[in-house]
Amino acid sequence: MAVPQIIRPIALAKHTDKIGHLAIAVRNLESSIEWYTKVLAFAVTERRTIDGKSTGMMSAVLQAGALTIVLLEGTHPESQVSQFIDRYRPGVQHVAVRVADIAAAIHDLRAARLEFDTPVVGGTDLKQAFSRRSEDSGLMLEIIERNTDGFAAQNVSELFRVHES
Numbered sequence: 001m002a003v004p005q006i007i008r009p010i011a012l013a014k015h016t017d018k019i020g021h022l023a024i025a026v027r028n029l030e031s032s033i034e035w036y037t038k039v040l041a042f043a044v045t046e047r048r049t050i051d052g053k054s055t056g057m058m059s060a061v062l063q064a065g066a067l068t069i070v071l072l073e074g075t076h077p078e079s080q081v082s083q084f085i086d087r088y089r090p091g092v093q094h095v096a097v098r099v100a101d102i103a104a105a106i107h108d109l110r111a112a113r114l115e116f117d118t119p120v121v122g123g124t125d126l127k128q129a130f131s132r133r134s135e136d137s138g139l140m141l142e143i144i145e146r147n148t149d150g151f152a153a154q155n156v157s158e159l160f161r162v163h164e165s
Contacts, residue, residue: 011112012097012141015105020096020144021061021068025084029058029073036062042069055079088138094130095141102127102145109143 026032036042042062049058056075061068072093074082084093099105102120106129110116115132117140122128124147131141 011105011108011114014108015099015101016097018098020098020142020146021070022092023070023072023094023096023142024091025072025074025081025088025093026090027073027085029060029071032071032073033060033062036069036071040064049075051075057081084138092139094139096128096144097141099143099145102129102143105143105145114141 024032033044037044042064044060045063046061047059050056054076055078057079058073058075060071062071072081074080074085076082081093106116106120109131116129117132118128118130120127120129126147127145129143131143133140
């Protein structure tokens with residue numbers, strides 16, 4: 001039996017070998033933090049509330065070894081997180097995929113027909129862009145290039161502005 005020949009590398013695999021974090025949309029941030037910390041022994045490393053023009057979210061970054069998750073709760077019924085939960089239920093809202101060169105990764109992913117809802121935002125330490133959400137699963141990819149650890153409030157605020165315009 002002949003093995004099919006791969007004509008070109010899969011665009012995402014060419015640029016990454018690591019998930020940066022999983023973002024999980026939840027109905028209740030406090031009870032979710034309690035479950036992740038008490039049952040799975042995650043540690044909360046950061047908390048933040050971000051408000052846009054018409055929407056907002058509260059988030060908590062949790063760490064367990066090399067695994068990072070970000071819990072997200074919408075602050076308004078109109079928020080992106082609340083709308084995600086209404087449409088798809090609580091669960092993985094996006095997967096952040098770390099890349100070494102965001103411009104090259106996005107170029108190849110667009111060539112593979114992945115559409116993006118945001119431009120690249122950020123500066124020298126953190127650059128990120130979000131794909132269009134899958135209609136089937138609700139999942140979107142965050143393509144992220146980091147030169148430092150942590151999350152930048154300025155990037156999140158800028159992403160809110162992009163999504164609300």
